Amino acid sequence: MQDRIEEIRKQFTAEIEAIQSLDQLEQLRIKFLARKGSIAELFDALKNASPDQKPVMGKLLNELRSLAQAAFDAAKSRLEQAAQPQEAPFDVTLPGRYVPLGTKHPIVQTLDEYKRIFVGMGFSIVTGPEIENDYYNFDALNFAPDHPARDMQDTFFIHGSKILLRTHTTPVQVRIMEQQKPPVRAIMPGKVYRNEAVSARSLVQFHQVDGIYVDKGVTFSELKGTLVTFAKQYYGSSIKYRFRPSYFPFTEPSAEMDITCYLCAGKGCRICKHSGWLEIVGSGMVHPNILKRVGYDPEKISGFAFGFGVERSLLLRAGIDDIRILYENDLRFLRQF
Numbered sequence: 607m608q609d610r611i612e613e614i615r616k617q618f619t620a621e622i623e624a625i626q627s628l629d630q631l632e633q634l635r636i637k638f639l640a641r642k643g644s645i646a647e648l649f650d651a652l653k654n655a656s657p658d659q660k661p662v663m664g665k666l667l668n669e670l671r672s673l674a675q676a677a678f679d680a681a682k683s684r685l686e687q688a689a690q691p692q693e694a695p696f697d698v699t700l701p702g703r704y705v706p707l708g709t710k711h712p713i714v715q716t717l718d719e720y721k722r723i724f725v726g727m728g729f730s731i732v733t734g735p736e737i738e739n740d741y742y743n744f745d746a747l748n749f750a751p752d753h754p755a756r757d758m759q760d761t762f763f764i765h766g767s768k769i770l771l772r773t774h775t776t777p778v779q780v781r782i783m784e785q786q787k788p789p790v791r792a793i794m795p796g797k798v799y800r801n802e803a804v805s806a807r808s809l810v811q812f813h814q815v816d817g818i819y820v821d822k823g824v825t826f827s828e829l830k831g832t833l834v835t836f837a838k839q840y841y842g843s844s845i846k847y848r849f850r851p852s853y854f855p856f857t858e859p860s861a862e863m864d865i866t867c868y869l870c871a872g873k874g875c876r877i878c879k880h881s882g883w884l885e886i887v888g889s890g891m892v893h894p895n896i897l898k899r900v901g902y903d904p905e906k907i908s909g910f911a912f913g914f915g916v917e918r919s920l921l922l923r924a925g926i927d928d929i930r931i932l933y934e935n936d937l938r939f940l941r942q943f
């Protein structure tokens with residue numbers, strides 16, 4: 607009888623390994639585990655075993671039955687699970703969900719462009735405080751005590767104090783030179799404030815990019831080269847330009863640079879007010895008084911400086927004639943940049 611038990615065990619093990627479906631498994635159950643299956647038959651045969659064999663065979667048979675039952679249960683749950691429709695983790699054929707992405711404001715894009723161009727020419731980027739005092743905003747920059755820009759009408763002063771909102775980014779030039787020995791080569795982008803009526807041409811808050819290069823023997827021709835290089839990169843290499851004498855208290859001599867109107871190429875249009883020229887930057891050689899004030903020797907050290915209006919350059923290049931549109935946050939406008 608022991609041989610017969612062993613035979614059934616081998617047969618069962620071989621057959622259950624080959625099972626592929628629940629149907630096949632059911633056939634297997636009927637064959638081995640059902641009431642008339644081969645294991646039940648063996649239990650019946652146990653009655654005829656000799657009394658000393660009975661307990662031994664009984665034990666073997668019980669082992670076979672629980673082994674077979676466990677193997678059957680395991681196979682059943684494996685096959686049932688496989689029969690479940692498998693849910694794919696995701697459907698790669700579906701179109702993606704739209705994620706609305708913001709973009710940089712055109713003013714920020716323009717500031718980035720200034721930085722990129724000047725960093726390419728070896729300038730570093732420095733920032734200074736928007737809340738200034740009248741020393742850095744005016745005195746250190748050689749403004750005469752009775753200069754009209756000091757008037758409350760033009761400058762936002764904090765009541766009864768010498769603290770103000772800076773009217774230009776030029777004071778940062780003085781702050782860097784106080785902290786650094788020559789060479790100093792930096793641009794100073796940032797917000798500036800003027801107490802003016804808001805109109806198509808002016809805002810109370812706008813942006814400037816000042817720049818300075820001071821070292822031994824810096825010349826006016828380097829100023830020209832730097833500004834022309836900037837203008838050709840920003841406005842395009844086909845522009846024509848001219849330098850006109852001008853006046854700023856902190857530069858001597860001073861000059862403004864004009865380029866041929868970007869829109870009409872010099873023929874005359876509403877953007878250039880029919881002159882064919884657009885003023886794009888104020889500049890000059892740093893005034894010796896300023897060099898002295900920061901402890902530089904004007905006999906040995908010279909330099910140039912310049913200041914751009916950021917909104918203005920953006921408007922000129924895009925051919926827009928009302929500055930206020932930059933601050934209205936109309937998406938139809940912003941999406942064009």
Ligand code: DAH
Pocket residue numbers: 773774775776816817854857888889890911912913914
């Ligand atoms: N600060 C001047 C302004 O606000 C612009 C300017 C002119 C800056 C000449 C400079 C400069 O650094 O050299 O109108």
